[in-house]
Amino acid sequence: MDAVGFERHDHAGCISSGLQTVVETCAERGLQLTPVRRRVVEILLQEHRAMGAYDVLDHLRAEGLGSQPPVAYRALEFLVKNGFAHKIERLNAFIACAHPGMRHAPAFLICRKCDVVAEAHIADAAQTVQGASDALGFTVERMVIEAEGLCPACNSGAPA
């Protein structure tokens, strides 16, 4: 198990390495990392939080990279489909993947107070759901595991 999101970290480094991984993975797989798509993943990495599609669109608009909702939704769809970003269903929002390119079934821990979202990899939980589904004859194609509550900082009464 690990989690990305609560601890402090070298953010400039995490942006550049995250972007680099996306660039490389797209090259390997023959995916078109167009300017809009590239910029959206950069925005998600920079902001480092769950962003609504219209938040992303605001950034794009300010940079002349598209002004209508479909522009943002299409880029986000591409990123989610290829594992470079995730949709947080509980928030109707999107976040850069902490481990782009890797196959994984992430779980998200969402703080209701400060809105921080951590991406945890709780393989056992995913496997348990998978196993139970198999037993019922249900084939799992996508899985959503999201926990809402209080993050360590908000738990301990620290300023949000």
Next chain:
Amino acid sequence: MDAVGFERHDHAGCISSGLQTVVETCAERGLQLTPVRRRVVEILLQEHRAMGAYDVLDHLRAEGLGSQPPVAYRALEFLVKNGFAHKIERLNAFIACAHPGMRHAPAFLICRKCDVVAEAHIADAAQTVQGASDALGFTVERMVIEAEGLCPACNSGAPA
């Protein structure tokens, strides 16, 4: 582990017993099961599927029980808060709880082909997420576990 949703069942019975459980639980806890709230849980039990708030509202409107969105959303909020219904985040839709009154962390198995939604109780998965969250200092208040894929019937090529 058990699941409610895929197998055939005595639906008239499940409606009446489900409603009865809600009525009794409200009485026990001093909750106001008003006409709108009661009718909404009946609608969810009758339809036996995930319904959008506006689908529910259509029923209410046809019966003169309210015509504006907040009427439906408020009733649904009451039902979800008290464990009589669940929100399926992946679908932005609501479904009657298969085990009203019981404390539980349900997982939902959503068929993308025929839209059937089964409520499974995969205690291990919930506990695993809970345990991992505790280890990180994250307090879980609400958990969403949803798997999307193909139900047994759609899996086997049976008519959807």
Next chain:
DNA sequence: TGTTAGATGTGATGATATAACATATCAAGC
């Protein structure tokens, strides 16, 4: 060079959800 597939631009609209404020109901306490 014509064709095609994928990506983007853009206007309109659909779908989901809540804010804000007025009104109603009812039980508790004076």
Next chain:
DNA sequence: GCTTGATATGTTATATCATCACATCTAACA
């Protein structure tokens, strides 16, 4: 009985999230 407070409902308007439909552009390539 009357006031008060808590809870629920009615209603208008609006906020927020998401997609449709169609035109255009570009690169790959037969």
